[in-house]
Amino acid sequence: MFENLSERLSGVLDRLTKQGALSEDDVKTALREVRVALLEADVSLPVARDFIKKVQDQATGQAVTKSVTPGQQVVKIVHDALVDTLTGEGDPGALKIDNAPAPILMVGLQGSGKTTTTAKLAKRLKERDGKRVLMASLDVNRPAAMEQLQILGQQVGVDTLPIVKGEDPVTIAKRAKTQASLGGYDVYMLDTAGRLHIDAELIQQAADVRDVANPRETLLVVDGLTGQDAVNVATEFDDKIGVSGVVLTRMDGDGRGGAALSMRAITGKPIRFVGTGEKMDAIETFEPERIAGRILG
Numbered sequence: 606m607f608e609n610l611s612e613r614l615s616g617v618l619d620r621l622t623k624q625g626a627l628s629e630d631d632v633k634t635a636l637r638e639v640r641v642a643l644l645e646a647d648v649s650l651p652v653a654r655d656f657i658k659k660v661q662d663q664a665t666g667q668a669v670t671k672s673v674t675p676g677q678q679v680v681k682i683v684h685d686a687l688v689d690t691l692t693g694e695g696d697p698g699a700l701k702i703d704n705a706p707a708p709i710l711m712v713g714l715q716g717s718g719k720t721t722t723t724a725k726l727a728k729r730l731k732e733r734d735g736k737r738v739l740m741a742s743l744d745v746n747r748p749a750a751m752e753q754l755q756i757l758g759q760q761v762g763v764d765t766l767p768i769v770k771g772e773d774p775v776t777i778a779k780r781a782k783t784q785a786s787l788g789g790y791d792v793y794m795l796d797t798a799g800r801l802h803i804d805a806e807l808i809q810q811a812a813d814v815r816d817v818a819n820p821r822e823t824l825l826v827v828d829g830l831t832g833q834d835a836v837n838v839a840t841e842f843d844d845k846i847g848v849s850g851v852v853l854t855r856m857d858g859d860g861r862g863g864a865a866l867s868m869r870a871i872t873g874k875p876i877r878f879v880g881t882g883e884k885m886d887a888i889e890t891f892e893p894e895r896i897a898g899r900i901l902g
């Protein structure tokens with residue numbers, strides 16, 4: 606892993622460039638380094654390839670600004686193109702929560718950080734937006750998951766739907782809706798069951814819940830450290846359930862954030878938030894600039 610793409614590119618490019626414009630060869634040489642950087646950041650190969658092609662066309666022939674070296678200039682072009690690809694429409698942090706009670710469906714694999722993210726977002730909605738939030742766990746397979754949400758709810762001061770043993774997820778979702786309406790809540794969050802891998806039952810369950818809840822937002826929680834796998838997960842969930850955005854967790858870890866670029870390029874879904882730790886405040890609105898910087902090292 607290298608730390609500074611800018612320096613490496615300067616070494617390669619500043620020797621080559623004699624004229625005032627970036628030649629095709631210079632750009633090609635530079636983009637070889639950029640390609641390595643992308644792959645090291647865990648960007649998938651087809652996405653890295655497409656991206657490089659796009660930047661190649663943009664950069665070739667560009668006049669080199671006097672104040673920067675050609676290397677710095679290529680880094681800037683690459684950085685801006687990364688930001689461009691990563692940027693979705695609208696404000697990623699603005700959840701659609703008008704028409705109370707607004708349902709938010711949380712989906713994702715087990716261990717992705719779904720339950721933690723549900724509580725983090727509930728806290729955020731309460732504290733930043735002054736919303737009354739109700740959370741409900743639909744994980745009937747793992748009673749511990751229901752209790753976990755309840756404990757997190759107490760921790761962040763957000764109500765959870767009382768646990769009733771023996772109910773199926775659809776029944777719980779309906780009960781959450783009723784309770785949210787009667788209790789005057791602005792938002793109710795449905796934390797669906799996760800599994801280690803995507804399977805037909807998991808998808809069916811989430812689809813059934815979606816059909817009764819008619820969510821305003823369906824947020825897919827993905828472990829940002831899983832790289833390539835994250836893209837497959839996102840594609841599958843989006844095809845089968847339809848997601849309105851992605852939350853990338855564990856962005857406090859060593860990962861370079863390449864999954865963000867791949868996911869955005871392949872699914873077209875906006876990344877809305879990033880999880881940056883285990884604490885309940887460790888969630889941030891997605892900022893393309895920051896991830897772009899991280900991908901480039």
Ligand code: GDP
Pocket residue numbers: 713714715716717718719720721722799853854855856857858879880881882883887
């Ligand atoms: P779920 O099975 O998808 O509901 O996953 P959990 O919410 O139970 O999270 C699994 C583990 O990941 C827990 O120990 C969380 O504290 C941890 N976790 C969740 N989000 C993050 C994050 O953004 N960063 C870090 N470092 N850990 C996280």
